[in-house]
Amino acid sequence: MSSTLAKIAEIEAEMATAHHLGLLKARLVKLRRELITPKGGGGGGPGEGFDVAKTGDARIRFVGFPSVGKSTLLSNLAGVYSEVAAYEFATLTTVPGVIRCKGAKIQLLDLPGIIECAKDGKGTGHQVIAVNIIENELEVFGIRLNSKPVNIGFKKKDKGGINLTSELDAETVKSILAEYKIHNADVTLQLMTSLVVYIPCIYVLNKIDQISIDKLDIIYKVPHCVPISARHRWNFDDLLEKIWDYLKLVRIYTTPKGHGASYSRTTVEDFCMKIHKNLIKEFKYALLWGLSVKHNPQKVGKDHTWEDEDVIQIVKK
Numbered sequence: 316m317s318s319t320l321a322k323i324a325e326i327e328a329e330m331a332t333a334h335h336l337g338l339l340k341a342r343l344v345k346l347r348r349e350l351i352t353p354k355g356g357g358g359g360g361p362g363e364g365f366d367v368a369k370t371g372d373a374r375i376r377f378v379g380f381p382s383v384g385k386s387t388l389l390s391n392l393a394g395v396y397s398e399v400a401a402y403e404f405a406t407l408t409t410v411p412g413v414i415r416c417k418g419a420k421i422q423l424l425d426l427p428g429i430i431e432c433a434k435d436g437k438g439t440g441h442q443v444i445a446v447n448i449i450e451n452e453l454e455v456f457g458i459r460l461n462s463k464p465v466n467i468g469f470k471k472k473d474k475g476g477i478n479l480t481s482e483l484d485a486e487t488v489k490s491i492l493a494e495y496k497i498h499n500a501d502v503t504l505q506l507m508t509s510l511v512v513y514i515p516c517i518y519v520l521n522k523i524d525q526i527s528i529d530k531l532d533i534i535y536k537v538p539h540c541v542p543i544s545a546r547h548r549w550n551f552d553d554l555l556e557k558i559w560d561y562l563k564l565v566r567i568y569t570t571p572k573g574h575g576a577s578y579s580r581t582t583v584e585d586f587c588m589k590i591h592k593n594l595i596k597e598f599k600y601a602l603l604w605g606l607s608v609k610h611n612p613q614k615v616g617k618d619h620t621w622e623d624e625d626v627i628q629i630v631k632k
């Protein structure tokens with residue numbers, strides 16, 4: 316790690332040379348990633364690093380400062396035990412959980428609390444509750460939140476000079492283009508495209524049970540934000556709705572060959588008959604998730620009528 320830190324310091328010193336800025340930035344992102352990536356290449360055995368096997372249709376990571384309530388949220392949302400404590404850094408490894416969101420299986424990962432300056436390989440433990448600090452911390456590792464990749468664009472024009480959107484300085488680009496006798500153009504350049512990942516992010520602002528209504532009004536104006544109380548399970552519906560929106564998952568359904576799509580409500584018995592006529596003979600009960608039941612899941616009999624989007628599990632005798 317110390318040799319990696321030395322390399323980072325070396326590169327930072329070199330950065331004065333504007334012509335190499337883009338290239339050096341890309342190398343910095345790569346080296347900083349090395350600092351947080353467990354050695355041994357891929358996979359990683361149990362207990363190594365923070366990796367957990369991927370399951371379900373999508374995965375969501377909880378990133379935040381210590382003691383903000385990430386583990387409380389995991390425990391109360393997914394019903395999985397994750398150490399909750401009044402002291403900082405209660406969580407030291409990744410704890411996975413699973414929730415059902417409109418029928419989709421979504422993996423939740425409770426991560427250890429992050430510290431400011433983790434990007435420099437050191438922890439001051441300085442705790443500030445501000446979303447842009449988290450954004451900055453992630454940005455240096457090549458993670459962009461709620462933004463879209465900038466394409467490389469070039470449009471030659473008749474007048475207006477060189478109009479540049481780039482991480483390279485304008486003079487360098489102008490001199491390169493002048494080599495090609497181009498003096499009028501709109502140029503967009505993103506040098507680190509392959510090193511940068513773009514991910515959607517929801518800012519979950521927790522512990523609203525401890526603030527006044529006025530402050531809650533301010534919080535509601537923060538873009539991409541959902542205020543909650545993980546402890547009291549307040550506003551979980553809004554959070555789940557936003558999770559669904561941001562994941563941009565789509566639901567599709569199959570129908571047997573030769574039949575058109577059916578949207579009619581059916582009973583559990585109808586459903587079993589459609590799968591196989593013997594299934595109803597062996598039917599003991601069904602577990603149902605969704606709008607037609609009060610509890611998720613709920614045990615139901617074969618006469619139960621289900622709602623659109625319900626998820627069923629048949630238990631045989």
Ligand SMILES: Nc1nc2c(ncn2[C@@H]2O[C@H](COP(=O)(O)OP(=O)(O)OP(=O)(O)O)[C@@H](O)[C@H]2O)c(=O)[nH]1
Pocket residue numbers: 379380381382383384385386387388398399400401402403404405406407426427428429521522523524525543544545546547
């Ligand atoms: N008042 C209030 N306290 C909460 C809420 N959620 C969590 N807490 C408390 O905040 C403290 C920290 O909660 P954790 O869930 O352990 O926090 P964490 O983010 O997982 O912390 P680390 O694992 O150390 O990063 C505990 O004492 C919780 O009981 C909430 O909605 N309201």
Ligand SMILES: [Mg+2]
Pocket residue numbers: 385386387398399405406425426427428
């Ligand atoms: Mg925790």
